[in-house]
Amino acid sequence: MWHRVWPAKALPHCVNPGTVDEACFPYTDHDQPCKLCKDSKRRLTKIKSFSNLPSQSSIKHWLVRKGAVTVALDVYKDFLAYRSGIYRHVTGSRLGGHCVALIGYNDVDQCWLCKNSWDTSWGEKGFFRIEYGQCRIDTWGVFGIEYR
Helix, strand or coil: CHHHHHHHHHHHHHHHHCCCCCCCCCCCCCCCCCCCCCCCHHHHHHHEEEHHHHHHHHHHHHHHHCCCEEEEEEEEHHHHHHCCCEEEECCCEEEEEEEEEEEECCCCCCCCEECCCCCCCEEEEEEEEEEHHHHHHCCCEEEEEEEE
C-alpha cells in the first residue's frame, strides 16, 4: 500500500538536506510547487537520524527515554467526528492515511496519546487518545527521531 512509505520516504530528507520552517514554505492541503523563501538555505533544520520502532514496547521505550514518535494511521470516517474519549474505529469507510505525533501512552486504559495537526477545535483541543492497535497506529510507519 502506497501510504505505508510516507515517513520512510520523508525522513531521509529531514536528515539531508533538511527542512525549512512553515513561514519559508507554507503548508497547504494539496500538492504545490516547491518554491522556498529567498533565505531558505539559512533556515534549514536537520534531524540527526531516525529509527523504525517495530513494536509497542519499543515505542514505549522511545517515548520514555527520548520523546515523541512520528506515526502513520488509517483514517476512517468516524475519526473525523472524534471529540473525546478513547477512539476505536466503529463505522465508516477508510478515507486515507495520516501522520501524527504520538506523545504518550496509558497502559491502564490501553491507549496512545497523540497530537494532531487539525487545530485545537478538533478532538481534545487538538489531541486524541486511541486504543492500542487501532487503525495500525502502532504497526506501520512508526519512527523515533533523533534531533541534533
